[in-house]
Amino acid sequence: MNIPIIEIIDLHKSYTETAVHVHALRGVDLTIEKGEFTAIVGPSGSGKTTMLNIIGGLDRPSSGTIKIRGNDISNLSDNQLIDFRRENIGFVFQSYNLIPVLTAKENVEFVMLLQNRSQEERDARTLELMQAVGLADRMSNRPSELSGGQQQRVAVARALAPKPAFILADEPTANLDSVSTSDLLDLMANLNREEGMTFVFSTHDQRVIDRARRIVLLEDGKIISDERK
Amino acid sequence: MPNILTLARRNVWRNKRRTLITAASILFAVFFGVAMTSIQLGTWSHMVDSVVKYHFGYIQVHQQGFWEEKTIDNSFDPKEVRSQMQNVDGLKSMVPRIESFALASLDTRTKGTLVIGISPELENNFTKMADRIQQGRYLEIGDDGVLVAEGLAEYLQLELGDTLVLISQGYHGINAAGKFPVRGLVHMSSPQLNKQMIYMELTTAQWFYGTGDLVTTLIADVEDADEMTLVEESARSILDQEKYEVMNYKEMLPDLMQARALDIAGGQIILAVLYLIVSFGIFGTLLMMVKERQHEFGILKAIGMKSSQINLMLWLETIAIGIIGCLAGVVVSLPFTIYFNRNPIRLPEEQAEAFESFGVEPVIPTSTDPEIFIIQAIIIFIIISVLSIYPILKINNLQPVKAMRS
Structure with a gap:
């Protein structure tokens, strides 16, 4: 039996700060198990990013429960959430979001440094990941010296570096050309297949949807369909 | 892999122009702070030195009541004080004086004067008076002549070798009158003293005023100005307070001290305004930095960097800019203070009066006291540390999430 990595029960999220009361999520239930390659799809405003943010501990639900590896993270403090994210979740953002003053190698190594891993372990893991994403020869380059596709591959390596339970990728291919998109999808599919890494994407991109093995369709904050290929 | 310190260092140089502009504003704050304080303290140090080192001394011992009523009748025998004070640490010598007044006359001209009986060798060690002789010679032991201040000599139209007639009231009301050949003309840096001083040898003054071996004043000449308090405390504890009064220069010159305190307080207010202006400048930069990098801070938090670690990084960045500015400020202000310490600014005549009213040569030297630089740098450093709380x-x-949307 597969181990549930993510367990969402009756998740609601409302935004009340603006004049218009927005119900971004309306009672979402979802379980994602280890090794899944899941795409959360839906039109703009359907609640994809909100759901990803809540799964990632970047935002808090209005009500409902969210469990990661069986731990309820809904009531953790801000600092506890930071620690939780660092140890359990890898993030890949739409606009790469690498640290501009660090080289590609240093960006990958950064989270491991925050985890107080030894220098030897960091060096070995960074080399391994940079080779895996095909950028072992660009380790000393800063983000501004890399293409968008290369930056996103470094971002994937950074997300994998702390050996997280799963990787959340918010529209990871939105800023990439077709070749870079294809390369990135190959990379993530390989990591999923060979290392059993769990991936959860939010996307509009049909190429990503085509490669996903599970597709969760959201509309108006509700899951409309949940298909496994 | 860079630690937080390296990350902060790289961030500092990431936006060179902003870093340099902020550091420059700190540089100017430190420079103006140092320049102002250096001029102010240098000027006051010069004033105090002029008055204290060349006339009053740091500490004086009198018979109790002399300072309130400066008459020759309040003289005392210095032997007891000398013997009791001889082993006090930091005391160089006890310089005896008789200080009183006399009417000086030459031909048809007459003027009220301040007469000081001095021990030539001890006085010269203390005030370097021999160096200030403009014409003639310095006094010798047992000398029956006098030294006359240049300004007074000019008023009386006297020349070297002339005989001056002095008339006064001596000890316990006896008549004091005598004729004294002029041995030398002495320059007093204080314009006020330059118009009224007459010096005679101590035993000659004791004869003139009929005091026998008594003196009115013993000046405690200290090894080092910093030891003044130590010597003063020793003197107060050793000497019988009912018989003798021990006074430091601050007590003897309350007007000067008050003027100094007022001036320094005024300077501090100006400096506070300066610091306030600079603080707003630095605060503006910090606001800009936080706003500009909000997205990045959001990412750092998202991937697991704790707020305390981001805070440490930002604090290091701010402090690093502060240190650059402070060091540059000290480096820029050093040549200024050293130059004007060696080449003091001479005040024009119309502005010199205030100085002369205190009997001080109207020049403005800067102070090169390292404390000035250190204190300015520390103040700016504290301001930056406080501002980095924001x-x-x-x-x-x-x-x-909100930060990453920005």
Whole structure:
């Protein structure tokens, strides 16, 4: 039996700060198990990013429960959430979001440094990941010296570096050309297949949807369909 | 892999122009702070030195009541004080004086004068008076002549070798009158003293005023100005307070001290305004920095960097800019202070009166006391440290999702 990595029960999220009361999520239930390659799809405003943010501990639900590896993270403090994210979740953002003053190698190594891993372990893991994403020869380059596709591959390596339970990728291919998109999808599919890494994407991109093995369709904050290929 | 310190260092140089502009504003604050303080303290140090080192001394011992009523009748025998004070640490010598007044006359001209009986060798060790002789010679032991201040000599139209007639009231009301050949003309840096001083040898003055071996004043000449308090405390504890009064220069010159305190307080207000202006400048930069990098701070929090670690990084960045500015400020202000310490600014005549009213040569030297540089740098450093609380608060309340949307 597969181990549930993510367990969402009756998740609601409302935004009340603006004049218009927005119900971004309306009672979402979802379980994602280890090794899944899941795409959360839906039109703009359907609640994809909100759901990803809540799964990632970047935002808090209005009500409902969210469990990661069986731990309820809904009531953790801000600092506890930071620690939780660092140890359990890898993030890949739409606009790469690498640290501009660090080289590609240093960006990958950064989270491991925050985890107080030894220098030897960091060096070995960074080399391994940079080779895996095909950028072992660009380790000393800063983000501004890399293409968008290369930056996103470094971002994937950074997300994998702390050996997280799963990787959340918010529209990871939105800023990439077709070749870079294809390369990135190959990379993530390989990591999923060979290392059993769990991936959860939010996307509009049909190429990503085509490669996903599970597709969760959201509309108006509700899951409309949940298909496994 | 860079630690937080390296990350902060790289961030400092990431926006060179902003870093340099901020450091420059700190540089100017330190420079103006140092320049102002250096001029102010240098000027006052010069004033105090002029009055204290060349006339009053740091500490004086009198018979109790002399300072209130400066008459020759309040003289005392210095032997007891000398013997009791001889082993006091930091005391160089006890310089005896008789200080009183006399009417000086030459031909048809007459003027009220301040007569000081001095021990030539001890006085010269203390005030370097022999160096200030403009014409003639310095006094010798047992000398029956006098030294006359240049300004007074000019008024009386006397020349070297002339005989001056002095008339006064001596000890316990006896008549004091005598004729004294002029041995030398002495320059007093204080314009006020230059118009009224007459010096005679101590035993000659004791004869003139009929005091026998008594003196009115014993000046405690200290090894080092910093030891003044030590010597003063020793003197107060050793000497019988009912018989003798021990006074430091601050007690003897309350007007000068008050003027100094007022001036320094005024200077501090100006400096406070300067610091306030600079603080706003630095604060503006910090605001800009936090706003500009909000997205990045959101990312750092998202991937697991704690608020305390981001705060430390930002604090290091701010402090690094502060250190650059402070060091540059000290480096720029050093040549200024050294130059004007060696080449003091001479005040024009119309502005010199205030100085002359205190009997001080109207020049403005700067002070090169290292404390000035250190204190200015520390003040600016504290300001920067306090200002960096703002980004810390901002970071603590930063929500990654909102920050990443910015």
